[in-house]
Amino acid sequence: xxxxxxxxxxxxxxxxxxxxxxxxxxxxxxxxxxxxxxxxxxxxxxxxxxxxxxxxxxxxxxxxxxxxxxxxxxxxxxxxxxxxxxxxxxxxxxxxxxxxxxxxxxxxxxxxxxxxxxxxxxxxxxxxxxxxxxxxxxxxxxxxxxxxxxxxxxxxxxxxxxxxxxxxxxxxxxxxxxxxxxxxxxxxxxxxxxxxxxxxxxxxxxxxxxxxxxxxxxxxxxxxxxxxxxxxxxxxxxxxxxxxxxxxxxxxxxxxxxxxxxxxxxxxxxxxxxxxxxxxxxxxxxxxxxxxxxxxxxxxxxxxxxxxxxxxxxxxxxxxxxxxxxxxxxxxxxxxxxxxxxxxxxxxxxxxxxxxxxxxxxxxxxxxxxxxxxxxxxxxxxxxxxxxxxxxxxxxxxxxxxxxxxxxxxxxxxxxxxxxxxxxxxxx
Amino acid sequence: xxxxxxxxxxxxxxxxxxxxxxxxxxxxxxxxxxxxxxxxxxxxxxxxxxxxxxxxxxxxxxxxxxxxxxxxxxxxxxxxxxxxxxxxxxxxxxxxxxxxxxxxxxxxxxxxxxxxxxxxxxxxxxxxxxxxxxxxxxxxxxxxxxxxxxxxxxxxxxxxxxxxxxxxxxxxxxxxxxxxxxxxxxxxxxxxxxxxxxxxxxxxxxxxxxxxxxxxxxxxxxxxxxxxxxxxxxxxxxxxxxxxxxxxxxxxxxxxxxxxxxxxxxxxxxxxxxxxxxxxxxxxxxxxxxxxxxxxxxxxxxxxxxxxxxxxxxxxxxxxxxxxxxxxxxxxxxxxxxxxxxxxxxxxxxxxxxxxxxxxxxxxxxxxxxxxxxxxxxxxxxxxxxxxxxxxxxxxxxxxxxxxxxxxxxxxxxxxxxxxxxxx
Numbered sequence: 001x002x003x004x005x006x007x008x009x010x011x012x013x014x015x016x017x018x019x020x021x022x023x024x025x026x027x028x029x030x031x032x033x034x035x036x037x038x039x040x041x042x043x044x045x046x047x048x049x050x051x052x053x054x055x056x057x058x059x060x061x062x063x064x065x066x067x068x069x070x071x072x073x074x075x076x077x078x079x080x081x082x083x084x085x086x087x088x089x090x091x092x093x094x095x096x097x098x099x100x101x102x103x104x105x106x107x108x109x110x111x112x113x114x115x116x117x118x119x120x121x122x123x124x125x126x127x128x129x130x131x132x133x134x135x136x137x138x139x140x141x142x143x144x145x146x147x148x149x150x151x152x153x154x155x156x157x158x159x160x161x162x163x164x165x166x167x168x169x170x171x172x173x174x175x176x177x178x179x180x181x182x183x184x185x186x187x188x189x190x191x192x193x194x195x196x197x198x199x200x201x202x203x204x205x206x207x208x209x210x211x212x213x214x215x216x217x218x219x220x221x222x223x224x225x226x227x228x229x230x231x232x233x234x235x236x237x238x239x240x241x242x243x244x245x246x247x248x249x250x251x252x253x254x255x256x257x258x259x260x261x262x263x264x265x266x267x268x269x270x271x272x273x274x275x276x277x278x279x280x281x282x283x284x285x286x287x288x289x290x291x292x293x294x295x296x297x298x299x300x301x302x303x304x305x306x307x308x309x310x311x312x313x314x315x316x317x318x319x320x321x322x323x324x325x326x327x328x329x330x331x332x333x334x335x336x337x338x339x340x341x342x343x344x345x346x347x348x349x350x351x352x353x354x355x356x357x358x359x360x361x362x363x364x365x366x367x368x369x370x371x372x373x374x375x376x377x378x379x380x381x382x383x384x385x386x387x388x389x390x391x392x393x394x395x396x397x398x399x400x401x402x403x404x405x406x407x408x409x410x411x412x413x414x415x416x417x418x419x420x421x422x423x424x425x426x427x428x
Numbered sequence: 429x430x431x432x433x434x435x436x437x438x439x440x441x442x443x444x445x446x447x448x449x450x451x452x453x454x455x456x457x458x459x460x461x462x463x464x465x466x467x468x469x470x471x472x473x474x475x476x477x478x479x480x481x482x483x484x485x486x487x488x489x490x491x492x493x494x495x496x497x498x499x500x501x502x503x504x505x506x507x508x509x510x511x512x513x514x515x516x517x518x519x520x521x522x523x524x525x526x527x528x529x530x531x532x533x534x535x536x537x538x539x540x541x542x543x544x545x546x547x548x549x550x551x552x553x554x555x556x557x558x559x560x561x562x563x564x565x566x567x568x569x570x571x572x573x574x575x576x577x578x579x580x581x582x583x584x585x586x587x588x589x590x591x592x593x594x595x596x597x598x599x600x601x602x603x604x605x606x607x608x609x610x611x612x613x614x615x616x617x618x619x620x621x622x623x624x625x626x627x628x629x630x631x632x633x634x635x636x637x638x639x640x641x642x643x644x645x646x647x648x649x650x651x652x653x654x655x656x657x658x659x660x661x662x663x664x665x666x667x668x669x670x671x672x673x674x675x676x677x678x679x680x681x682x683x684x685x686x687x688x689x690x691x692x693x694x695x696x697x698x699x700x701x702x703x704x705x706x707x708x709x710x711x712x713x714x715x716x717x718x719x720x721x722x723x724x725x726x727x728x729x730x731x732x733x734x735x736x737x738x739x740x741x742x743x744x745x746x747x748x749x750x751x752x753x754x755x756x757x758x759x760x761x762x763x764x765x766x767x768x769x770x771x772x773x774x775x776x777x778x779x780x781x782x783x784x785x786x787x788x789x790x791x792x793x794x795x796x797x798x799x800x801x802x803x804x805x806x807x808x809x810x811x812x813x814x815x816x817x818x819x820x821x822x823x824x825x826x827x828x829x830x831x832x833x834x835x836x837x838x839x840x841x842x843x844x845x846x847x848x849x850x851x852x
Contacts, residue, residue: 075784359509
């Protein structure tokens with residue numbers, strides 16, 4: 001029932017990835033732009049995310065607010081998201097209405113108006129969004145942690161942007177950012193679902209084929225220099241719950257070490273191991289859970305890497321129980337990481353990780369929206385949708401020797417940043 | 429691709445002798461399955477002094493059984509990448525599981541073990557208690573949670589709907605092993621349970637395996653749930669504030685007791701609520717509060733509509749100095765949908781959305797299982813989805829206005845705010 005994935009590049013540079021899935025009368029159309037907070041500089045942090053909001057604020061033919069109403073009227077779902085490396089938009093619709101998604105995405109790829117009044121109205125909405133995050137202790141901690149871990153590279157700042165920039169960015173800043181990054185040669189169209197690929201390609205050519213390519217955006221030149229020693233940040237705030245994050249420098253998605261680190265994580269920490277969307281399993285049989293949670297030091301622990309274009313972070317996040325200190329949690333974490341060398345991951349643990357990866361892979365591909373997200377993300381972060389499609393082969397090829405190699409290379413205290421949220425008991 | 433919805437021809441319904449209803453929908457598009465279940469019994473069966481007992485019990489089912497330790501359970505489950513979890517609501521305790529079909533016997537065995545013969549080891553209960561306590565402390569530092577908590581207390585008072593299912597730090601501290609063992613003995617049982625299976629397994633095969641796992645489960649000590657008292661609507665505007673001085677934004681919850689799912693005008697109020705705060709980007713509320721005034725990232729209305737008069741609510745988060753403007757704007761939209769008939773275009777759009785979104789909702793095993801469970805739980809009939817389109821299209825502008833006047837109010841309403849300053 002499922003055909004092979006195909007990839008075509010149109011004359012104007014638009015990458016088109018298609019996969020037929022006929023289990024339900026539904027289709028998803030996505031457009032991914034190779035732009036995220038990675039492409040921002042001090043002064044315009046948050047621009048990629050703000051531009052994403054403005055894509056719902058009207059073109060000459062589709063007025064503000066009409067996009068979401070039109071999709072809803074046809075029984076569809078839509079959303080958009082901005083992350084370090086990408087900005088993506090999707091419509092999931094009954095398959096006989098999917099052309100609507102193509103029409104609207106081609107329109108806003110070049111025709112967004114970004115009227116000054118709409119920019120100002122959205123400025124307060126985005127500041128409100130940032131305030132919502134600021135109400136969460138872990139947001140503050142992650143923001144400071146990224147800033148400490150990346151001194152030079154733009155992974156330094158959060159995708160929402162710094163409050164100072166949200167207050168001062170102008171319409172010209174945002175419109176310029178849009179024009180530089182939104183063009184067919186900087187985008188990937190992904191269609192997944194109940195359609196005929198040849199017919200879908202004709203439709204995509206019809207809606208996108210005439211759009212003009214632009215100058216490629218500037219390459220990212222601010223490479224992060226090697227880290228030379230552990231860094232530590234402390235954030236104080238309301239509440240009486242303490243959090244600890246250990247963030248280790250991790251390889252890029254295309255690095256051969258990426259999948260080995262993912263398998264190490266699965267064997268060590270459990271949970272969703274591959275960094276894929278929509279997968280979640282418990283991790284109560286993992287070494288890390290037993291050491292931190294079963295020992296009654298922490299109320300929960302999760303860990304994982306994120307596939308990214310440039311080297312990013314492998315993070316372990318824990319929440320301490322009220323009667324325990326962060327020092328106790330950190331000592332237990334250090335002991336468990338040290339144990340990985342004294343008692344390396346076993347073949348039985350590796351076999352379990354392989355089986356879990358197989359299930360995660362199958363489950364993550366069940367929904368067409370998920371499939372489209374995984375294919376699009378792979379194209380952006382690895383330049384190749386097969387990065388996801390071959391995940392099982394790559395995971396299966398990881399050996400115990402590979403796991404020991406990535407353990408020694410990445411799980412080093414001088415390559416990590418420790419973040420501590422110290423509660424001030426204010427709100428309890 | 430066929431557009432037929434699950435109906436009486438394709439949903440296989442069985443009744444086991446011990447009172448469990450099993451619904452199976454075959455879907456061979458992937459080698460996976462999901463099992464969802466609901467059991468009658470939840471926080472409604474606990475006392476105020478032991479608030480959180482039902483949730484504590486559900487969270488402890490997988491901490492050890494007569495045949496397996498906590499470590500055994502999760503080692504076996506996670507070794508095959510399967511998921512199984514239990515949770516308590518007010519009236520119902522629910523479970524859900526997913527896995528590859530090749531592992532269905534293991535999942536059913538763990539499910540049956542956890543439901544039927546949990547041992548609630550004392551040492552494990554203390555671990556669970558510590559995790560619950562941590563989450564309660566986190567809740568106390570979360571504006572959205574605290575606004576919701578204060579809203580329920582304000583609206584429902586001493587009624588069971590006024591208490592949080594997760595309990596309070598003080599009540600969870602008093603729960604003993606005996607309390608949990610007794611709760612399980614008196615509240616848990618098969619009669620009235622609904623189990624829904626969707627996946628790559630034949631109906632006969634699925635029901636035979638469930639019969640084998642749970643068919644001989646009998647619970648002679650189970651006590652019938654007592655009746656739930658009536659809820660009262662406020663006859664004026666009532667308001668409360670939770671002071672959380674170090675927060676960046678305030679969260680607001682407004683609302684009233686909502687209709688039961690069985691209410692004859694349920695679909696009318698569903699259409700009204702969709703127009704008010706759901707359609708597109710948060711309906712009329714989104715257009716007013718987010719698009720035009722730029723006050724908020726989110727503002728939406730929620731209609732629960734279950735077996736209890738759970739609340740109909742409007743929720744938003746705004747800067748502390750915008751609280752009054754946000755509340756006034758929301759109340760103005762509530763008044764407008766009560767005072768004026770909705771336009772023909774709005775009604776047509778919403779009808780198209782509510783009917784057209786079914787195929788997308790039914791795409792995954794999870795989505796299918798959730799909707800099929802509702803058909804049984806709310807006694808809607810297995811052909812409900814085939815008749816749903818006609819039912820939505822018979823809703824008129826007059827009926828929408830009538831429903832808004834019956835169930836919404838701008839002036840006799842409960843409002844809770846959690847955030848930095850009292851702004852009234």
